[in-house]
Amino acid sequence: MNLSELLIELLLMPLVAFVIGLGMVLMMRKIAARLGRRIGPPLLQPIYDIIKLYGKRTQISHGLIHEIGIIMAVGGYVAAETLLPVPGMNGLADKGGVITLAYVMMIPSLGMALGVGQCANPNGSIGISRALTAMLAYDIPFILVIFGAAYVYGTTNLADIIAIQQQQGVSGWGLMQMPLLALAGMLALPAVMGKQPFEIYIAPAEIATGPMVEMSGKFMGGLFVMQCFQLYTAGVLYTTLFLGGGAYWITFLPKIYAVVAIPMAAAMLFPRYRTEDVIRLMWKWPVLVGLMGLAVAMK
Amino acid sequence: MSKLDNIPVRHQPTEAAGRKRTNPLAHVFDELVKFCQSRSMFMLHYCTGCGAIELPPAMTSRFDMERLGIQPMVTPRQADILLITGYVSIKTLKRIILTYEQMQSPKYVIGICSCTVNGGMYWQSYATAKVLKDYLPVDVYIAGCMPRPEAVISGMRELMSDIKSGRAQNWKRYYENYDHYLGNQQKLFGEDWQTPTDIIAEARHYGLMTDRTLGEHTALLEKHQRPLEALEMRLSAREKQKT
Amino acid sequence: MNELVLMVALPLLTAFLLPVIDRLSSLAARWIGPLVLLLTAIIGLSAWSQTGSGAITIELGNFRPPLGIDLYVDQLALLFALAVTLGTLLLWPAEGEQRLRQSTLALLLAGSGSGLALSGDLFNIYVLYELIAVVSYGLAASRGTAAGQAATLRYLIVSAFGAALALAGIALVYQATGTLNLAQLAQLAPTQLNNGQGLAAFVLMLVGFGVKAELFPVNTWVPEVYATAPARVAGLLAGVVSKLALLIIVRLLILLFPQPEALTVMLVLGILGVLTGELAAWRARDFNRMLAFSSIGQLGIMFIAFSIPGKAGVFAGLAVALHHLVVKPALFLLAQRWGGSLEHLAGVAKGSPLAAALFILLALSLIGVPPLPGFWAKLLVMIHLLEQQSSLYALGAWIIMAGAALEANYLFRVASSFYRREAAATPPAAHRTGDLAGASLLGAALAAAVFLIVPLADRIEAMAGQAADRDHYIQTVNPEPLP
Amino acid sequence: MDTIIILYTGAFGLIFIGIAGIVLSRHLVRIIFAIGLLEAGANLLLLLATWRDGASAPIIVGGRVPALMADPVPQALVLTAIVIGVGILALALSLALRVQHAWGTLDMRAIRLRLEEEIDDAAGIEPPTSADAPAPRPTAPATREGGA
């Protein structure tokens, strides 16, 4: 692959991710609405929201770090998307691998945390404290799953992982090879996405949306963009590890949407978990299943 | 203080806000933004009174405001619309004004229930502010005691069309006529009334200064207000001594 | 070479003449003691340079041993005789009203100590040992307080008990061999003493002479006496007298008792000494008793070291003993003003920085921090202990290690309290120049030893080789065979 | 033969009694006497070292050498030892007298406790008792216990 192709890929990948992510946000809201017997937002609602937020006249900033935080939040995910291979585009998959991806995915959280911290609003800090605690909770099963997959496939290169799975068809999928690990990943996924019922960190009525409390206008818009990336990344990563990735968009897209939709739909039905309950839940079942899966997979 | 027939439902754009952009592309862009603004309204419902009870049905499965792009938001920073749902006591009004000033323009105020229009059943109470628009520019009043969810949504749609067409510019009036609003506020809260937000500086920031922005009341305010300047990053303390 | 006899005779003579001299001139009485010691030290030093590496024997009255009494002068004996003289000089205890009596006692100590180091006859050793004991009672009680006298009394009881046991031991030796000359005994030992009776005699003498050497079960007097006696006297007892007793035991061990059980007994008692001493010191709350217990522990290490068979043991033990000989008196000189509760020492470094620094140097060397001499001594002990390939010796090594760790803890607890920011309510007075100078001298010697470690080690090794060589001793003295 | 066994038994018996006396008595004077006994035992042992049944004194009178002479060396030694022993006993008694004068007791246990206290006092160490302890111990033992 020559350099210009690579550069084009690097430009395209975040863009594609953003578009797919918008769809995912819409889907999430639709699912939530349907489960509440509502109609839900119109098709372009995520775009309306983002454009409106960027179009606000007042853009309250609490300082440079507030702004840099948002830039890091968006930029971190833009970079992360290039490490995540999609059909036809491998991007930098061979330069980083899954461990790097997992760590690059923390950069946006760090950025957001910094920005929120600069806002000098304790509600925001409380939200960050909860979000980081939740990260400690879900990252343990998540990292177990990543380890298992990387060990079983014998590589950390996501492109290689996809290739290995696709050689053997559906039976070669991670889901078939290591069902327990896949289950553990699925259990942890809602928490990774930070959606219901694991959104205590934004608890609107209690701490006024936590980290977003002082976010207005384009700051909020940036977080909306980040959310699109977040859902996309979670979906694609899981698909890559366990569902054979995708050779073609036509098979790939249903997979990633399903990966986001299925746990969401189930999780949406649960009441919100308190922070310590998130930890308790995540350190118990997914970890247990994950360890069993590892034991089976490494045998 | 104010007469009943002064309820501003529709406003013509004021001169200061009416600067035209010549670039046609910019025009299209402005239109797009306006459209998006009208289709994505985040509302902060300041549930002061009984009207608040009508909002949950409006948001949940019976009427579902989300299909119109209307979502509840909890902080003034994120909200576009301030919903005031019922009588406003003087103590509450201070918070309402603070909240309004912390909102991001373009911002809109909807007064729900008769109490916000003229004091309603509390018209003779010593403790309530009777006419909301004396203190804040109100975009839409939804009268009734209490208005039904249909009426609320109807009022919202009214506002949506106003936004789309560019008529909903009342937020600018607050800056342009700050002296007037401040005067009314001072009458109610006393002369030492102030909020952390520096409206005059903001008016300058947006280019919305008119001769009505400053006046005797703002002069009174400036006497005791120490404006809160942003804490900019700096490397040494000497800069501060210069200013 | 016979002037060496003066080393013993001169101080003794002066001691007896001192009351007379005092009548004539009190100034002369004040100065004659140190001067005599200086003189004897010079004699000793000149003899040191003359003897070189050889050993000689001096037959008193020209009677050949075993009939006559002889002095055996090898480097080791000479070194200890010198150490006694110089130590007494450095820690000259005479002060205050009792000056005269204490001068007498100190001279007696120096004389009989030198005699003890040089003596080549078992009964002579016993007599001189008793003389030292009596002198030390006098010195220990010289503060005149009731507590001092009570402590001395308790010391005396233990000591008398020990002396009686030692005498019984001598009796057993004499019964087995019929002689008390060390050289002759050495000749006869392999045949006559290499049995149960010999062992019993050794144990009796070990316990008996061990009283002064702070051997484990008979050292209960140590903390009491060191806490009540003047610090200089304590330094003298801990630093010098204990080493003399140790020297006697080692001499006996080498010459008379070749059986391995003797070594084992000494090893076990040494281990117990280290254990009890260091642990008790860890909990001590005043400076003197901390030093006292620590000195028990150190002596324990020496016993362990000397229990290593052969030249290696003597070498290792000597290294530790010589090191302790320098360090402990210096510490007791510091205790002259610092004796008392450790809590009172908080923040003293501000007032007396030199003393605090000296204490740290001494403590570092005591626990064995390289490159200070204490480390090399300890290393030597460790190496030779573990080379024995025996679990008991290995136990000894482990105990020494643990003891050193404990010692580091309690010594540096004190040292760090010196540097605490807030001072104690009643800070101790500053050191007198004499004390500080003495301690500094010893500290400087210690520091100099860091750089001279290589020649020093060689010298001590040679000394140990000589001392550990039984045949050499016999040949040097060359006693007439017993009729 | 029997004599020597009796003598040896006597010597060891003396030593044993001496040790037992030191260990078991609390009264100082008794302890000091026990030391005397111990020393006597040791001396006797030394004498017995070369004791020969029926030997005469090793004095050559008129050039006639007795068939069996006692070894003169231990006797000389014992003489010295006895002198030393007596000196030490005297010293011990004088010290005991001083202690008796100062503290009014000759009970070893009381002396030890008192000694401990004095040392602690001199060093400035608080006694390791609780501040809420019922009552302080009387500092001077008022009792003169342990008479002969």
Add this chain to the structure above:
Amino acid sequence: MTPLDQLLLLSALTVVVPLFTGNRRITGPLATLLYTGQGLLLLRMAGLGYGSETPVSSAVSLQVLGLELHWRFDALSWFFALITIGAGLLSSWFASGEWAQRYRDSGSSLRLFHAALALNVFTMLVLLASGELLSLFIGWELVSWASFLMMSLGSNTALRYAMRYVTYAFAGAMAVLMGLVLVYTRTGSFEFQAFRDAVPSMDADTVWLLFGLFAAGFGVKMALLPFHLWQAKAYAETPGPGAAFLGAISSRMGLFAMIVVLVQIIGVARLVELPVPFTFLSGRDLLAWVAVFTIIFPTFTALRQHDARRLLAWHGIGQGGYMLLGILIADDLGSAGGLMHVFNHATYQAVLFMSVTAVIHRTGTSDLNKLGGLVARMPLSFLAMLIGIIGLAGLPPMNGFVSKWLVYRALILEGSPLLFLGAVIGTLGTILSVYKLIHNTFLGQLRLEHVDIEEAPSSMLWPMMILSTVVFVTGYFPGLVLDWIASVQAAVGLPVLAHHLGGVHIDKGGLDMIWVVSVLLAGFGVGALVFLSGNRSKRVHQLDNYAGGHFLTADTRYQYSDNFYPGLMHLIGPWYRKSFRWLEGGFVSTVDTVSQLMQGLYRHTHPAFYLLAVVVFALSWVMGGD
């Protein structure tokens, strides 16, 4: 006079010079200059001997007690010496300007501080240069006491913790000495080579014993569990620049010694052959687990600290675990990760301590509940701390990520999921904890009393900025450090890591930091573009803030700092049992009881020892069987 001699001589000179210049202002700059000289000599040595097979040896050698002492530098020593001198240089620079003045005005002795710092550097160089076990031990002890000197320069609290340190350190040293002597009695020599030759013929028990002694002894300095209690408080209470120096390199000397003895001489392969009885673990696994618990426990202890310096110091302990873990994996990736982490940790830990010291210098406190919002007043210190915490947390693009990545990758290759999990738990805890650090210090509300403070003086900023740059650049181009690491691996006898400037290339998933960081920066650029597409933002005062309609006034404390992670603590709070403190306390009270017993023996009314003596006498009599 070999280059090594010159280096050591100059280093010794650095110790002496402050003693003469004393409390004058010149001391700091002069010392800094001398460190620069040392650095240059070291670099010159790199040209001579570094990387080649033969180490640079010293002309000095001693023969004591028939034991030969000699000194030399190989690539391993060189690598550690580089970090040491670098840390010394920057700490001394940091301590030479306004800080020095303040320190002197507070009545402390600047002379002593600089001398202590130089002494630390010197003794470390001596240790690093050791050519056989005895000189290793001598260097080891010197380093211990030098850092004791450094630690005890602080307050009374510092003195107390320094005391604790010295107790631990000396006990550890005694274990080491025991090990050395055991080796000597087996081989008759202290030479590394003799030891190495003797290892294969030793039986398992001996190797276990040696392993235990050396691991425990060196582990004390590294603050491996359960010997970690001394470190955090001792380091935290050391005067600022001293803490930066100690935190950066001091406890790594333990790692150095461990590499020399356990990896280079005994060999990890031999450790793998040592089974732990009744388990399926090997000796290496045991130590690896100790390393992992050393990562986890101290990190989560750090999470509970509310003093910035203690928080950092506890993390310092935790990070040591990664290094040991990496080295114990002993393949090319893992050992490179462990070694590289030494360098990385030194850089970011120093910058963090410096930043905290700068904050203390300006505000007078390091209590995380009494700070906040300082970014507006000390932006560059903030930047330094930000870079530092990203490094410490091991996130890209800083260098901490690369070393941790190498360790993780090696663990995946080896297939040790639980070790991997433990390491990751540590990283996650670190992220939580460092966010709390930077939030409570620099973010949030600026307190009223801090409104008028200034940025740290330039003498503090320069070292911080230099170190920050190093943290970033070596994260961007890890190949720079990996070059040195490869030589170290060759010198130690580990498999050498094949690397390039951007990282490592492995068929099954490598790492190229140049690409990753570039794309990250580009991503930030895109983010900035997106951000700037909105309207211009307007800065507001911190009190113009959402408070549920409440009017915030200047005296309102509107900051969230104490008990920062209540949810987590609600769950894991009860797990903090202070078990190690309990263990230590239990040990101390055991010693106390026993020593009371021993004192009791000496205090007995009737010296019952006579009885003992009689028993001994009687026994020996019987034994003799007369």
